[in-house]
Amino acid sequence: MMEYKGYIGKVEFDDEANLFHGEVINLRDVVTFQGEAVGELREALKDSVDDYLEFCKERGESPEKPYSGKFMVRVEPELHKAVAMQAKMNHKSLNAWVHDALATAAG
Template identity: 60%
Template sequence: MNMMHYKGYEAVVNFDEDAETFHGEVVNLRDVITFQGNSVDELKTALEESVEDYLTFCRERGEEPERPYSGQFVVRAEPRLHRELVSAARRAGVSLNKLVTSVLERAVTE
């Protein structure tokens, strides 16, 4: 998994081998910002344009755009738990980060 940054927004980038396209998603927001490109330059431009579109959209609606935290913190787990989490994420077709984030989200909303 590769990361990109723009104006404090952090994005995860994956490569779709079949489509030969990079897909990205800003991960440190509740709102959804996605982008794609066929090269690194296209991907960088697409991220910048998507974030700018989001900021413009918020401005036009008179809403304050969500400002990201760094979105990173270290969690230490026993190797067995780490392995089980990775397996569960793969079975669910999501990244380890998305799996852990969804579990943490449920824990704070219950």
């Protein structure tokens, strides 16, 4: 994995082409890059992300943010109840309790 401006590139090696190729994985749009060595690959990621941001600017569109800080999780009603009860017993909102649990799990 490589990162530039919050955009994360997943890299694979193509043995037949003797080439590294990557794709930005935290966008719905397709942004790719390639290179023969690590330094070239890093520069290609930067160029591709910068090109993406410039393309969005030229079109008058906001670039997709890698992460908004919001996501929805669907769970069965019993788990929802159990988590809500844990939050209340810890004097926290459900959102704060889930945030803390995820932060602990993510390390």
